[in-house]
Amino acid sequence: MTNLIxxxxVTHAYTTASGPLPVLDNLTMAVPEGExxxxxxxxxxxKSTLTRLVAGLMKPDQGEVWLHGERVKSPRKTVGMAFQNPVLLEWRTILQNVILPLEIVAPKMSKADREARAMELLDLVGLTGFDGKRPSELSGGMRQRASLCRSIVHKPDVLIMDEPFGALDAFTREDLWQTMRDLRAKEPFTCVLITHDLRESVFLGDQVIVMSGRPAHAQFILDVDLPADRTLDILYTPEAAAMLHTLRDQIQIAQGRNPEVH
Amino acid sequence: MLRQIGVPLAAILIFLALWEFIVWVNGWPNYKMASPSDLPAAYAKYWNLFLVMGWQTLWRTVAGLLIAVLVGTLLGMIMGFSRIARDGLYPLLVGFNAVPKATLVPVISLIFIGQHDFNTVLMAFLISFFPIAVSVGIGLSTLEPEYRDILRALGASNFTIFRKIALPKTLPEFFGALKVSVTLAFIGTNLVEIISPHGRGLGALFQSGATNGDYPLMFAVLIALALLGIVLYYGVVWLEKTFAGWAERPAG
Structure with missing residues (x-):
């Protein structure tokens, strides 16, 4: 399999009032197509700097970002983004919100085709019948579902998600993990998911990349050797528990502490 | 519907009754304070003047307001998108806004001598563009970066981002400012109408009432001005409901 990302x-520093703030230091990672x-x-x-780099929203001081064997220098139409804040447009209905990227990427697509595509996704994430509602009429979890639909409506090769489930309660979050898994089965895309939740990373990831403290490099990479059609139960198996332990230890190291003795 | 019209109407009637009562209980004569019951006579006597002058005041106010919307939005856009412009323009605008506009009437009258219509529209504009510029500027500069990023990541141009996201998102602030500007524009129009000699419009009618000691006429003009202000205000409310109704959340 070829590496899509x-x-x-990559090394990058931000300019701040109190001097340069290095955030990334010689970061190297690769994501194979479909992973x-x-x-x-x-x-x-x-981590958020990483998403902006992959999306082509900024350029690194040093190093290179490649997508599909092409160097990323500016934004490209084949990327979808989702954030912790669903950033839905309040003046548009849910359906119109999901359609938004198509208006930019596929201006020639007919209105009927756009709406059919959006409705298909809304059905997939369980928002059937909510297409005519305003974002303010939906719960936080439902808004995030709509935001997910918007991020993949134009069939991007790469989906970049920056803590998309971070602001949701634990049960809603687990529901969305399963939605995400089902979406992947129907809509193949390569995904980079930034998260603070280790269980989320093991449930959804094919690989988990642990970043070190600032300035960050890839400190540890875990191959998640679990079947693709995972259920939440899998998180309670010894294999998953062992992975979570490993990751926990790595986070401790990244935070500059000694890992706990098990 | 009954409540929407009934409540404001009842409030107005109570206000007029209270006014009448205060004048009556103090026994004030007409040359000290007119009462609401004196007004119908004044309107009946000068109704053609009220129509002509009221129209003059109205169109010049609306013209000034339209220019204020155009220039204010443009200034707001410049300040909203460019930090340098914001830093440079803010002190100038705040300083200009702090200058009492009455002091500008003689200046404007001298520069554009005899151009009464032009001077009046100009003043209505000068006094009312500031809130629009500030609110559009703040609305644009406080746009969360994620809103921009969802479109920018797709390669959308700045103009597309402005049209699809920034502009509609600032509409509620814009209309809030426009409500303030409507009343300000009336003040601007009347300033010129009252201060400049041989004026036209309701302000001039007020002035002639003052010259002749016709207090019922003066108060009738004030009420007519208030009425025009209310009409224009609700015109803006209607526009707001049409274009930014989404911002209104259901009560409770």
Missing amino acids: EIKG FAAVVGPSGCG
């Missing part, structure tokens, strides 16, 4: 030796990479790490370690 390749990040090679799901979960990125975990301590707060403020440059």
Whole structure:
């Protein structure tokens, strides 16, 4: 399998009032086509910078970001983004919100085709019948579902998610993990998921990348060797528990502490 | 529907009754304070003047307001998108806004001598563009970066982002400012109408009432002005409901 996303030796620093703030230091990682990479790490370690780099919204000081064997220098139409804040447009209905990327990426697509595509996705995530509602009429979980639909409506090769489930309660979050799994089965895409939730990273990821503290590099990469059609029960198996332990230890190291003795 | 019209109507009637009562209980004569019951006579006597002058005041206010919307939005866009412009323009605008506009009437009258209509529209504009510029500027500069990123990540141009996201998102703030600007524009129009000699419009009618000691006429003009203000205000409310009704959440 070829690598769809390749990040090679990326180093980046932000200019702040109190001098340069290095966030990434020689970060190297790769995500094969169709794979799901979960990125975990301590707060403020440059995970969001990583999403903006992959999306082409900014350029690194040093190093290269490659998508599909092409160097990323500017935004491209084949990327979808989802954030912790669902950022739905309040003046549009749910259906119109989901259609938004198509208006930019596929201006020639007919209105009927756009709406059919959006309705198909809304059905997939369990929002059937909510297409005519305003975002303010939906719960937080439902808004995030709509936001997910919007991020993949134009069939991007790469889906970049920056803590999309971070603001949801634990049960809603688990529901959305399963929605995400079902979406992947129907709509193949390569995904980079930034998260703080280790269980989320193991349930959804094909690989989990642990970033070190700032300035961050890829400190540890875990191959999640679990079947694709996972259920939540899998998190309670010894294999998953062992992975979660390993990740926990790695996070401790990234935070500059000694891992606990088991 | 009954409540929407009934409640404001009842409030107005109570206000007029209270006014009448205060004048009556103090025994004030007409040359000190007119009472609401004096007004119908004044309107009946000068109804053609009220129509002509009221129209003059109305169209010049609306014209000034339209220019204020155009220029205010443009200034707001410049300040909203450019930090340098914001830093440079803010002190100038705040300073200009702090200058009492009455002091500008003689200045404007001298520069554009005899151009009464133009001077009046200009003043209505000068006094009312500030809230629009500030609110559009703040609305644009406080747009959360994620809103921009969802479209920018797809390669959308700045203009597309403005049209699809920034512009509709600032509409509620814009209409809030427009409600303030409507009343301000009336003040601007009347300033010129009252201060400049041989004026036209309701302000001039007020002035002639003052010259002749016709207090019922003066108060009739004030009520007519208030009425025009209310009409224009609700015009803006209607526009707001049409274009930014989504911002209104159901009560409770």
